[in-house]
Amino acid sequence: MTDLTNRDAMISLAVSTVIFALRPDRPTELPSLWLPLVRRIRPPCEGQWALPGGPLRADEDLESAAARTLAATTALAPSYLEQLYAFGTLDRSPGEARLAAERGQNERVVSIVYWALVNSDEVTQSAGSSASENVAWFSVDDLPDLAFDHDVIIEYALWRLRNKVEYSRIAHAFLGDTFTLAELREVHEAVLGRSLDPANFRRQLESSNTIVPTGKRVTGTSYRPPKLYRYNQAIDPLDRGPLSPGNAPSRKPNS
Amino acid sequence: MTDLTNRDAMISLAVSTVIFALRPDRPTELPSLWLPLVRRIRPPCEGQWALPGGPLRADEDLESAAARTLAATTALAPSYLEQLYAFGTLDRSPGEARLAAERGQNERVVSIVYWALVNSDEVTQSAGSSASENVAWFSVDDLPDLAFDHDVIIEYALWRLRNKVEYSRIAHAFLGDTFTLAELREVHEAVLGRSLDPANFRRQLESSNTIVPTGKRVTGTSYRPPKLYRYNQAIDPLDRGPLSPGNAPSRKPNS
Numbered sequence: 001m002t003d004l005t006n007r008d009a010m011i012s013l014a015v016s017t018v019i020f021a022l023r024p025d026r027p028t029e030l031p032s033l034w035l036p037l038v039r040r041i042r043p044p045c046e047g048q049w050a051l052p053g054g055p056l057r058a059d060e061d062l063e064s065a066a067a068r069t070l071a072a073t074t075a076l077a078p079s080y081l082e083q084l085y086a087f088g089t090l091d092r093s094p095g096e097a098r099l100a101a102e103r104g105q106n107e108r109v110v111s112i113v114y115w116a117l118v119n120s121d122e123v124t125q126s127a128g129s130s131a132s133e134n135v136a137w138f139s140v141d142d143l144p145d146l147a148f149d150h151d152v153i154i155e156y157a158l159w160r161l162r163n164k165v166e167y168s169r170i171a172h173a174f175l176g177d178t179f180t181l182a183e184l185r186e187v188h189e190a191v192l193g194r195s196l197d198p199a200n201f202r203r204q205l206e207s208s209n210t211i212v213p214t215g216k217r218v219t220g221t222s223y224r225p226p227k228l229y230r231y232n233q234a235i236d237p238l239d240r241g242p243l244s245p246g247n248a249p250s251r252k253p254n255s
Numbered sequence: 256m257t258d259l260t261n262r263d264a265m266i267s268l269a270v271s272t273v274i275f276a277l278r279p280d281r282p283t284e285l286p287s288l289w290l291p292l293v294r295r296i297r298p299p300c301e302g303q304w305a306l307p308g309g310p311l312r313a314d315e316d317l318e319s320a321a322a323r324t325l326a327a328t329t330a331l332a333p334s335y336l337e338q339l340y341a342f343g344t345l346d347r348s349p350g351e352a353r354l355a356a357e358r359g360q361n362e363r364v365v366s367i368v369y370w371a372l373v374n375s376d377e378v379t380q381s382a383g384s385s386a387s388e389n390v391a392w393f394s395v396d397d398l399p400d401l402a403f404d405h406d407v408i409i410e411y412a413l414w415r416l417r418n419k420v421e422y423s424r425i426a427h428a429f430l431g432d433t434f435t436l437a438e439l440r441e442v443h444e445a446v447l448g449r450s451l452d453p454a455n456f457r458r459q460l461e462s463s464n465t466i467v468p469t470g471k472r473v474t475g476t477s478y479r480p481p482k483l484y485r486y487n488q489a490i491d492p493l494d495r496g497p498l499s500p501g502n503a504p505s506r507k508p509n510s
Contacts (some may be wrong), residue, residue, distance in 0.1 A: 010313050011313055013266050013268055013365055051265045056343070056365070058363060062344070085338060085496055086317060086338060086341045086365070087315040110317070112341045115380055153497070156448055156496075163494065239414075241411075242340055242342075
């Protein structure tokens, strides 16, 4: 029952990564959520845009494959990287299945998908140094036609990110170690795709205990410079998986 | 970048499932958490116990493979089934790697793991009808030597279950449609592996809005029969993945 046979011989394993960054929109200069996609240069789905990724190499961990993909696509290291989900339904790449059938094969791809956050400062620095001319950044509100089931994958990654920004300190990945409430609110607004009432936002954060004042203020910019905050490190991040640094399973609820 | 090559030819894909059930402990008759394991009858790890599972078949979805494994091991349908994680580090089955190396192969298994809850009534009914003589149930507090990295997998599944029982209505899977506070507390105690103060438990649940009184009581058992409750269906279950029924991505935070 646990032994492997050749029944899985025609299943290929790929690792793909949804990479989120905040970039200033023009002309408002307010940040919004963008992600890089890769144009496919061969069938199936030739000419369509796809998530960066590729086959898992026999000599690398899943997370290493995701990080390699990210570096190859954006020349960046992630400030946050987490496994999203394994996508393996039978109907996820009809085009591929049809082409394989034409070749007399029953080929199928299971994709283990990661999602990553990259710091916006780094994105600015790496602009113009794209690793490939087939890579382009898109606003999540204006995505092109996507290959395979990558629309479903991105929708789920967006949901996971939006959920985590409300219940964890994930926004940290988009900010420096200290930040003003306005900067934090701009990140939340960019991720959630809607504006938030400043007074409500302040009240919710103050009651949630997730951020703490540093006692310092932004230096020399105005008559009343805004206060600087940092995240409360005592609050656990949400579930990141079984083996990540700072991962919760080492702190069981009953210990 | 997204095209598959033969570099992944020696990576096999398996689906395994961590199956949790509540069974009454003797002599207390209080429920506690158990799971079924399968004794390996061939190398690697021959004689050790492993999670039920096997290679993904070319013609089935990941979730179907998990449900098939569950039915073959326990003759049960799950009351809850969710993808846990894809385990794919290079060092996860040293025994297997060594044997493969002896055969001159560089074989490697990536396991996509699901976790499931089965209703305790069903477990009682199926006791003695085990699908295989190599299947046995173990208390999570008294597990045998486990094959591969299955100890890490079970620890993570336990963490996920314990986390969800505190923040969602997952305990529902172990209960009927209606239940008393004492029954619900027994499920929480069994999952968390520790006793809970009845008065605190009642206060926390009443303030959380996750359960609602049905207006009915247990019939004809005592002078003051206990009230019956049900889960508040208006409260979202936690993240179950992108394609599950009742799945959250269809209700985006900003809609």
